Structure formats: C-alpha cells, structure tokens
Amino acid sequence: MAAAQLPTVPVPVELPALGPGTYFNEIQWQVLFSIIDAVIPSIVIDSAAEKNENHHLQISQSQCNESYEYIQQVTSHPPAFEEFVEYLGARPLENQLFLCQVRRMLDNLPPQLKRQLGGLLSLLATRLGSLAATGYITPIHEQPVRIREAILRSWQGSWFKIWPVLAKSIMTLTRICWAQTDHYFHRLNGYIDYPRHYQPGPAFAFGFMQFGEGSEPEAVDTDVVIVGSGCGGAVCAKILAEAGHRVVVVDKGYYFSPSQLPMRPDAGHEYLYEAKGRMQSTDSSMSILAGSCWGGGGTVNWSVSLQPQGYVRQEWADQGLEFFTTAEFQHCLDRVCEVMGVSDAHIKHNHGGRAILEGARKLDAKPCPQNTGGAEHYCGHCVLGCGSAEKKGPTVSWLPAAAKAGAQFIEGFNVSEVLFDHTDGNKQATGVFGKWTSRDEHGQVHTPEAGRIQKSVYLKAKKVIVACGTLQSPLLLMRSGFENPHIGRHLYMHPVGMVNAAFDDVINGWEGGIITSVCTSFENLDGKGHGVKIETSAMVPHLALFNHPWHGALQWKLNMLRYRQMNTFISVARDRDTGRVYPSPDDSQPVIAYTPSDFDRAHILAGQVAIAKLCYIQGATEIWPFVADVPSFVRRQRRTSSAGTTGAADEKSDGDNVDNIDQGINDPDFAAWLRVLQGANNRPPLTSFSSAHQMGTCRMSAREADGVVDPRGRVWGAGNLYVADASIFPSASGVNPMITTMAIADWIAQNVSMDLKRAK
Numbered sequence: 181m182a183a184a185q186l187p188t189v190p191v192p193v194e195l196p197a198l199g200p201g202t203y204f205n206e207i208q209w210q211v212l213f214s215i216i217d218a219v220i221p222s223i224v225i226d227s228a229a230e231k232n233e234n235h236h237l238q239i240s241q242s243q244c245n246e247s248y249e250y251i252q253q254v255t256s257h258p259p260a261f262e263e264f265v266e267y268l269g270a271r272p273l274e275n276q277l278f279l280c281q282v283r284r285m286l287d288n289l290p291p292q293l294k295r296q297l298g299g300l301l302s303l304l305a306t307r308l309g310s311l312a313a314t315g316y317i318t319p320i321h322e323q324p325v326r327i328r329e330a331i332l333r334s335w336q337g338s339w340f341k342i343w344p345v346l347a348k349s350i351m352t353l354t355r356i357c358w359a360q361t362d363h364y365f366h367r368l369n370g371y372i373d374y375p376r377h378y379q380p381g382p383a384f385a386f387g388f389m390q391f392g393e394g395s396e397p398e399a400v401d402t403d404v405v406i407v408g409s410g411c412g413g414a415v416c417a418k419i420l421a422e423a424g425h426r427v428v429v430v431d432k433g434y435y436f437s438p439s440q441l442p443m444r445p446d447a448g449h450e451y452l453y454e455a456k457g458r459m460q461s462t463d464s465s466m467s468i469l470a471g472s473c474w475g476g477g478g479t480v481n482w483s484v485s486l487q488p489q490g491y492v493r494q495e496w497a498d499q500g501l502e503f504f505t506t507a508e509f510q511h512c513l514d515r516v517c518e519v520m521g522v523s524d525a526h527i528k529h530n531h532g533g534r535a536i537l538e539g540a541r542k543l544d545a546k547p548c549p550q551n552t553g554g555a556e557h558y559c560g561h562c563v564l565g566c567g568s569a570e571k572k573g574p575t576v577s578w579l580p581a582a583a584k585a586g587a588q589f590i591e592g593f594n595v596s597e598v599l600f601d602h603t604d605g606n607k608q609a610t611g612v613f614g615k616w617t618s619r620d621e622h623g624q625v626h627t628p629e630a631g632r633i634q635k636s637v638y639l640k641a642k643k644v645i646v647a648c649g650t651l652q653s654p655l656l657l658m659r660s661g662f663e664n665p666h667i668g669r670h671l672y673m674h675p676v677g678m679v680n681a682a683f684d685d686v687i688n689g690w691e692g693g694i695i696t697s698v699c700t701s702f703e704n705l706d707g708k709g710h711g712v713k714i715e716t717s718a719m720v721p722h723l724a725l726f727n728h729p730w731h732g733a734l735q736w737k738l739n740m741l742r743y744r745q746m747n748t749f750i751s752v753a754r755d756r757d758t759g760r761v762y763p764s765p766d767d768s769q770p771v772i773a774y775t776p777s778d779f780d781r782a783h784i785l786a787g788q789v790a791i792a793k794l795c796y797i798q799g800a801t802e803i804w805p806f807v808a809d810v811p812s813f814v815r816r817q818r819r820t821s822s823a824g825t826t827g828a829a830d831e832k833s834d835g836d837n838v839d840n841i842d843q844g845i846n847d848p849d850f851a852a853w854l855r856v857l858q859g860a861n862n863r864p865p866l867t868s869f870s871s872a873h874q875m876g877t878c879r880m881s882a883r884e885a886d887g888v889v890d891p892r893g894r895v896w897g898a899g900n901l902y903v904a905d906a907s908i909f910p911s912a913s914g915v916n917p918m919i920t921t922m923a924i925a926d927w928i929a930q931n932v933s934m935d936l937k938r939a940k
C-alpha cells in the first residue's frame with residue numbers, strides 16, 4: 181500500500197454480493213417489507229400533494245406543528261422546519277442502503293430462523309391467518325401504513341406470544357438497519373461513522389502463511405498450534421514464542437489493518453463478528469455479540485481492563501482451584517496488564533463516564549482502567565475496530581510480539597477437528613485439521629470463496645491449544661469426538677439490561693472512551709457475589725438503539741432527533757444461572773440456549789432502577805428503560821427556550837443534590853414512575869437482553885467428573901490438548917472478562933512451555 185498520503189477516513193472494506201434471496205417468495209417479501217415499512221414509515225402532512233396512504237403515514241398540519249414545537253423545546257440543535265418535514269417524510273424503503281442492509285441481515289439468519297419467519301409471513305398473507313393475527317381479513321401487506329402501524333402496536337400487547345415476538349424481531353431489524361443507514365438521522369444529529377480527526381495507526385506486517393493451488397492437502401509441522409487469535413490465543417502465542425517454541429496461530433477470521441478501522445457497521449458485522457453479528461438465543465431473549473476476526477474479541481472489545489475481584493477468585497479457589505488466590509496468579513494478572521499499558525491515569529471521561537462517577541458519588545464508582553498503553557484514546561468507535569491502534573489488543577501488542585519471537589500465522593483457517601494418536605491406549609493430540617481460504621488476487625475477502633484458493637491443511641504439533649472462545653471451543657471439542665457432558669454447558673453470559681436517557685447537554689456519546697467508569701454498589705445483591713455492575717455503553721447508533729422502545733412511528737422518529745443528547749447505560753449481571761451451547765443440526769453453527777433466570781433478571785432490574793435514579797440526578801429529561809410495558813419517564817419541568825442552556829442548572833439548584841442517590845424520590849412523578857419500573861415484569865422474550873461476555877462452556881475443575889479441563893488447562897481424558905480462553909472460567913467473572921481470560925491464558929501457557937522444555 182502506498183504510504184504517501186494518510187487517509188482521513190477509513191478505507192472502506194467491500195462487502196460480498198447479496199444472495200438471490202430465494203428463501204422467501206414474492207409474497208413473503210411483500211409481507212415482510214410492509215411490516216418493516218410500518219415500523220419506520222414516511223410520515224407526511226395529510227394535506228401534502230403526494231400523499232398516498234399505502235406509502236405514507238399521515239398526520240395533521242397541527243400535529244406536525246406541535247411535534248416541531250416539541251422538538252424545538254427538547255433539542256439543543258433543532259432542525260429548520262423544512263428539514264424536520266423532510267426527515268419525517270423520508271421513507272427507509274426508498275433508501276437503497278437500508279434495503280441492502282435488511283437483505284444482508286436476513287441472508288445471514290440461521291436457516292431454521294428463516295424457516296420460522298417465512299412460515300409466519302406466509303400465514304399472514306392468507307385471509308384466515310390474517311384474521312387470526314390482525315383481526316382483518318385483508319392481509320397486512322394490502323393495508324395502509326396507518327393500519328399496519330396499529331397492528332404492530334396491538335401485537336406488542338398480544339396475549340398470544342408469537343405476535344409480540346415477531347413484532348419485536350422485525351422492529352429490531354428495522355431499527356438496526358435504519359440507525360446504520362439513515363442520512364437524515366445522521367446529519368441532524370451530527371453523527372459520522374468514524375472518529376473526528378481520524379488518523380490510522382501503523383499496521384503490523386503479520387506475513388500470513390500462504391499455500392499454493394492444488395488439491396493435495398498441505399502439512400505443516402510445529403511445536404504448538406493455537407486455534408483462535410483472540411484474547412486467550414494471543415497471550416499464549418506471545419509467551420510460548422518468546423520461550424523459544426515454534427508456534428503457529430490460526431484463526432478463521434481475517435486481519436484488517438488500522439487504516440480499514442473502524443469499519444462501517446455493515447462491514448463490521450460481516451467481518452469482525454461471530455455469525456456476522458446476528459446471534460440470538462433460541463428464545464430470542466438475548467442478542468449476543470462475540471468477536472471473530474484476527475484478534476477475536478480483542479479487536480472489537482471496549483478496552484475495559486478490570487481484574488477479577490477477590491470474592492470471585494475465592495469462589496473459584498473454593499472449588500479446588502487454589503491457584504486463583506495465589507500470588508502466582510496475581511502475577512499473571514499484573515503481567516498482562518503491564519503488557520497492554522492498562523491504566524486509569526489517562527482517561528478523559530465523556531458524558532456517560534462522568535455521569536456514573538458523579539451521579540453515583542455516594543455509591544462505589546471508580547474510573548475503569550483501559551488497555552490503551554497510556555494514551556488518552558478518546559474514541560468511541562472501537563467496537564468496529566480501532567483505527568488508531570492505540571487500543572493494545574491482540575493485533576497490536578500480543579501477536580506482533582509473538583511474531584518478533586518467530587511465531588507464524590494463518591488467517592482464514594477454519595479448524596474442523598483436533599487430531600489424535602491412540603497408540604498405547606492414551607488419547608494424545610497430534611495436531612489439527614482444517615480448511616484454509618485465501619484472499620483473492622487483490623487481497624480482498626468479499627469475493628466468492630469458490631474463486632479463491634481453498635486448501636485442506638494438517639497442522640502437526642506437540643501441543644494443541646484451543647482458544648476459539650466460549651461459543652466455538654466446545655463445538656470443536658465435540659467435533660473432535662469428546663463426549664464429556666460438561667462440554668457446552670455452564671454457559672454464563674453476563675446478561676445486560678439497558679437504559680437510554682436524554683439530557684439537556686449535547687453529549688455526542690459516540691465520541692470519547694466507551695466505558696471509562698464503573699459503579700460497583702450493586703454487585704453483590706445476594707451475599708454470594710451475584711448482582712450487577714453499572715457501566716456506559718458504546719454509542720454507535722445501532723448498538724444504542726436496536727431496542728429503544730417503539731410505541732409508534734412518530735414517537736420513534738421524534739425520539740431519534742434527540743440522539744446527540746442521549747446516553748446509554750447498562751446493568752451488567754454476574755449471572756448465577758446458566759445456559760448451553762451446541763451445534764445446530766442445520767449448519768453446525770453454535771445454537772445458544774440461554775434465558776436469563778428470574779433470579780438474575782431481578783438483579784438486572786435493580787440495576788436499571790439505580791441507573792434511572794443516577795440519570796435523574798444528572799438531570800435527564802427523559803429516561804427509557806428497555807423493559808417491556810414500562811413507559812419512559814418524562815421530566816415535567818424542562819427548559820423553556822430552545823436556545824437556553826441553563827435549564828439543567830436551574831433544576832439542580834431547586835432540589836436535586838448530586839450527593840444523594842435517593843434525592844429523586846422527592847419528585848412525586850419520578851417516585852411513582854420508579855414504582856412502576858420496580859414492579860415491572862421483565863420476562864423474556866418481550867423484554868430483551870444482550871451479551872458481549874460469554875464464559876464457562878469448557879469449565880475448569882479440580883476433578884474430572886466436574887468439568888472439561890484440569891487446573892493446568894489440559895482437557896480431561898486427553899494428552900497434549902489444552903483450552904485457554906474464556907470458556908474455562910469456573911463461573912462468571914463478574915468483571916468484563918478480557919483480563920481474566922488473558923491471565924488464565926498466561927498461566928496455562930507458562931505451564932505448556934514448562935512441559936515442552938521438560939520433554940526436550
């Protein structure tokens with residue numbers, strides 16, 4: 181790449197061509213798009229010349245004027261009236277980018293979800309089905325927008341579970357695609373898809389191994405093969421390579437250089453996330469994100485670098501895993517933090533980070549250390565990859581260090597099984613087998629795989645380390661013939677409940693460090709270390725808005741004009757109760773059976789209540805907990821002129837005291853609303869949760885009968901085979917799991933190294 185001129189925006193990464201979409205027929209597509217159109221339609225004044233009730237939701241002139249006045253009151257940068265009308269009138273279905281994104285997300289759905297959705301769409305197209313589902317004989321796709329919107333609303337409250345779930349799924353799809361692609365929404369909120377003053381950091385030349393054409397499988401010989409380049413794998417690579425062993429690291433994902441990061445959201449989903457960012461639990465109660473690319477979760481995570489707390493380490497030690505409370509393990513933790521320059525000394529907090537520290541002053545809140553090598557790193561887009569290379573993830577610190585020590589790398593390499601030798605009755609790992617898919621002749625990965633070199637490769641090794649992450653490591657073990665019933669079970673997720681809040685200030689939440697503070701006051705609600713942490717969230721719009729409550733098209737579009745003044749807070753539970761991951765019979769991809777339990781949901785709700793109080797104290801003008809059937813809280817007293825910025829200050833002086841979390845109780849409106857929230861039923865699937873932290877599916881145990889790996893990370897019942905990633909946590913870490921993952925990987929790698937040396 182010519183380095184003459186540094187780009188000022190990330191180099192766009194091309195997407196694969198869309199499939200033919202033949203999984204739905206013409207009518208099914210029509211029904212689906214008619215519903216999508218009703219979630220976020222074009223809204224026009226009923227006297228407008230071009231109105232057409234099939235394409236436009238109509239409002240009266242006075243309703244439009246009232247809405248505009250309202251927007252003038254609640255936003256710091258109200259659009260001109262004409263812009264406002266244009267924004268309301270825009271129809272996503274006429275935006276090519278939006279349509280492509282909808283198609284892409286549907287293409288990526290697992291086959292069995294496509295079948296389910298297709299069945300419901302067909303049913304809705306029939307008269308009888310329509311009558312049952314909507315109360316009308318006329319099928320939904322022949323109804324005007326007004327009726328379709330009303331049907332969606334009625335589904336939300338429907339007693340028969342199928343319809344609310346369908347409504348929720350289509351709304352989520354629509355909100356994500358709209359938040360990613362609507363130009364008006366972006367422009368009126370001053371949002372751009374990359375950090376201001378964008379300057380890509382240096383790329384590291386990984387020199388990935390290449391294989392030639394030909395049908396013969398290749399064979400590669402090494403000391404240690406590491407499957408997965410994420411947080412666990414990368415740490416093992418550095419330690420083992422620096423200890424002088426020959427190391428090969430493989431990942432099914434590809435490397436993207438800092439100049440290509442952060443990616444646009446559509447490309448980011450395609451190339452950086454497991455299952456292209458479209459993972460849900462089987463009952464649709466959870467949306468799940470996990471990284472899958474060169475660097476794994478470390479490429480997309482949010483830099484939070486917390487060490488596991490004493491009470492969790494004690495819990496693990498009490499299960500016979502004493503080393504978690506040893507000084508030796510503390511050294512592992514300190515070592516990984518040191519390599520990444522973990523520190524809280526350089527943080528510049530954005531609004532959300534400050535809100536937690538100030539709003540929770542009476543509580544326990546603290547800045548969150550970040551792995552930014554001592555840089556300030558005021559960047560909120562890392563969730564789509566870090567362009568500055570300031571975030572010291574695997575691709576920036578661990579893997580380059582491994583390279584310098586001689587490690588070799590293969591990207592685009594999907595391991596299908598671990599190979600074994602069974603002589604003398606023992607099962608000994610001897611390497612892995614998998615398929616490599618090259619880049620195309622232009623170094624791109626969006627062109628069809630059939631046009632690139634594909635090759636089977638045997639990687640022979642003395643030691644095999646599986647670090648595919650919590651969702652894939654158990655599947656690889658199952659494919660490799662292990663039948664231990666613990667494999668895939670004990671899935672912890674750190675389920676998250678969200679709250680959005682709007683403030684008087686301009687927040688631009690997508691700028692600044694993503695999570696720079698944490699409130700720990702509610703982390704032990706049962707006396708056994710289960711509870712929630714309160715953190716901020718990434719404010720890339722689709723992540724903050726995919727579940728933002730929808731009660732109607734106008735309400736939603738008006739809310740969205742306040743995005744630059746919104747912030748998202750998360751209540752992250754250390755879950756007590758678990759789920760399971762297993763391969764889908766359709767396509768062998770991970771199926772995730774997990775429903776947040778009553779016990780864990782009560783904690784999440786308690787956290788959301790605390791967040792609401794914190795936001796109230798910080799002067800929030802409206803608060804939206806993502807809890808089904810709970811209306812937003814609207815502060816009655818609001819600023820009077822659109823130009824004024826003193827409202828918040830006035831209000832604080834007449835009562836709110838930042839030192840007292842319970843102060844809001846003095847506002848009877850707020851107190852009454854809080855009671856509604858506290859008593860709410862947050863049962864899934866109507867209330868949705870999310871997860872970016874998966875753990876525990878190959879858990880470590882002191883005895884063979886209780887888990888999958890032993891205290892040194894060796895898979896029970898096999899030799900020379902290790903697991904070193906978040907899947908071996910004995911239970912949920914409570915803190916964001918990267919540092920814990922890395923420290924355990926450090927521990928295991930030291931041991932592997934010792935073993936290898938002894939063998940020599």
Ligand SMILES: Cc1cc2nc3c(=O)[nH]c(=O)nc-3n(C[C@H](O)[C@H](O)[C@H](O)COP(=O)(O)OP(=O)(O)OC[C@H]3O[C@@H](n4cnc5c(N)ncnc54)[C@H](O)[C@@H]3O)c2cc1C
Pocket residue numbers: 407408409410411412413430431432433469470471472473474475476477478480481482483484485486563593594595596647648649650652653656695872873874904905906907915916917918919921
């Ligand atoms: C959006 C997001 C934000 C996060 N933010 C934070 C944070 O701020 N702080 C924090 O502590 N944690 C955070 N996490 C969690 C953290 O990233 C994970 O806990 C961590 O990455 C787990 O490491 P791992 O080694 O288990 O797996 P991963 O890092 O997920 O790596 C697994 C790798 O294995 C590869 N792989 C899987 N199967 C195969 C196969 N068959 N063949 C070849 N390769 C394969 C995958 O492609 C992937 O790259 C975040 C996670 C996400 C998704």
Ligand SMILES: *[C@@H]1O[C@H](CO)[C@@H](O)[C@H](O)[C@H]1NC(C)=O
Pocket residue numbers: 241242245261
């Ligand atoms: C609505 O606002 C427009 C533009 O400000 C104005 O011309 C019109 O008279 C208003 N109509 C009503 C019904 O208030």
Ligand SMILES: *[C@@H]1O[C@H](CO)[C@@H](O)[C@H](O)[C@H]1NC(C)=O
Pocket residue numbers: 432594595596659767768769
């Ligand atoms: C990887 O290999 C497994 C097992 O062979 C297969 O089920 C899966 O679909 C493959 N994944 C990709 C991305 O090719």
Ligand SMILES: *[C@@H]1O[C@H](CO)[C@@H](O)[C@H](O)[C@H]1NC(C)=O
Pocket residue numbers: 891892927930931934
């Ligand atoms: C390796 O594991 C053993 C057994 O758990 C432990 O005693 C030893 O300290 C470990 N060694 C290293 C270098 O981590």
